[in-house]
Amino acid sequence: MSIKLNKRTAPVSNRIIGKAVLFAALTVMPIVNAPAAANELSHSTAQRVQSAHAHSLEGELTQAIELLESISTSRDYDKAFVARMLGVFYWQNDQIEAAIAQLRFAVESGNLDEEQTVDTTKMLADLYLSNVQFEEALGFYLRLVNSGHANEMTWLRITQSYYQLAKWPDVLSSVKQYRTLEPTLDVAMLSMRLGAEFQLKKWSSASKTLGQLIELEPDNARWWQQLVSIEIRRERSNSALNVLTLSRLQGIPLSQHEVRLLAQLYATQGIPLKSAQTLALLDDAKTDMNTIVRQAQLWQQAKQWKTAVEYWQLAATRNAKYHWNVAQLFLSQRDYDSALIALEQIPEKQLSSIMMFAKVQSAYRTQQLKLALTYAKRARTFESTAESEHWVAYLSKQVELREQL
Template structure:
């Protein structure tokens, strides 16, 4: 915007030229002020012009315009706005001179966060744009002003006009468009905007996150999975939460082994019992029993609560001695009867019916159940047959 101001300043006061409609007295003073400004004597130039009180209305408007420019150069925003506004409101400035003055006023109001005051000027400027001026820059500032005011529908209208002039918009305008679409809950319309932003800034994590988030909101879980997976493949630095979501999406899509791999890549995965247990669970869903057992072993070392899951899987895989060793370490009170029944199963598979029946009776004493009674009856029969 600073470069735009400098261009406008150059248009505002052509070097060595004084407007022909000025009276001779005012023209002389204006030329003198211009020379002072060129000599970096801005305070003296302002003092000279501020002391003028031209009788002719056009002279007054011209001086106000010049004063506004000088005050802006000095960094005095309020008097710059006041003088430029007087010049514009006079209606006496001609053609492009009038247009550039109003443009300066609008831009200064925008930089001073006076968006409501700036907007009418920008809209007026769009009605008669000089040939060498860029209409898209006006619509960009209109969009910016509405965006700052939280006026989302006008933002989208301004962006739409902007895109008539610029077929491949850049990140700032697309960001405003996206913000307005999200505020208006236009989820589907926001997806193409995010695609454009990702194409422009493929390493910007927020665009990928918002894309996946919208796809999930719309129930497009497969698309969300593809989005996060593509971001990961392209080296985007996904957060731990992003990776967790990706793992969950893999599991939902029936690819638990990928979910397990993602969990194994999380920060501190090997030192976190819950992360290890999730990894183990997904390996188990994938029927990758060896991986699952290895993961459950680490989880159990970190937290005894996971020994029960480890013992059950060891039992399933016929590793009875290891299963019994883990069952000895299970601490949960609620599962005591279940632990005894698991011992029954292990000893039964090992054909040690004496120990099996001892634990079946212990299970029944802890919590009498049809299962424990059935085991006792069956094991007694087996023992009698062996005898």
């Protein structure tokens, strides 16, 4: 499990403004009939502005734009005001670059009043953001901060810009600023904070953030998966196990990888029974050799002898060496008949002296003295020891005594 970040499709895109919002930012303009002050439109400009505004309300953007483009004036305020209005109309008409140029001129002219400057700066920054020009957007959002006109939405978009620019420490700082205005973080803000914490390897903080995301979206499998991943990175296997268990209770479907991980975590925590039961949920639980062997080991550790034998026998059908594991289990249960059957299925070339002595013991315990003697002599060829000599001598005498009866 790992956290994947995609800056272009991260929670930024779904919060960038739409046309209706930008158009709403163009509030009722101070259109006057005659020039009385520096921040009032001249009479001729005001008339054209009014006419352009009327065209825009009728959906006649081309005519509105042409009318504003035809305005020729030497007055600085008129130029700034017209540029501001043109910027909005260009943007509504999908002329993005032209809209940016006009709004930027209006802002940087310094000829708009304070309220108009603030509104136009917001529009320009939002337009840069929607056009994925994050450095430029950030610059104008920070102007709003420096002039004391930043609200929670400004900090949201500053955070989005930093996130897209992969400036992770700045993402965390801007989230903190946002919280001074809006203490409750939504999924978009928490997601960006999580991305920054992950990139900066702030695992403890990321774990807390994921806890908040799970509270908001308990059915989102991604948050559960990422929390498990982080808890494993923190070497907190018990916590990772709890998270996976809770996610299952929440109804989150586990992938095959996650099922294996859950089984591994159960085993790490000393719960072999749950580990084996979890591995049994895998699609290849009875077809993949490694998985079969692991289940057999776990069932055996859980002292579920019957089930352990079944899995060892299943493994033995694919590789004869596992007949030894079957035999060992039967021997531990003093089921010597079954142990001998398993031992006799081990290929000759795979036999060892230990296996041969197991065959000796099994044959002897089942009163097959001649067979036990045969196995004892064979064991002696593997390794001549005091034990092997003892078994040969003892069994030879027992066979002789039985034949005399």
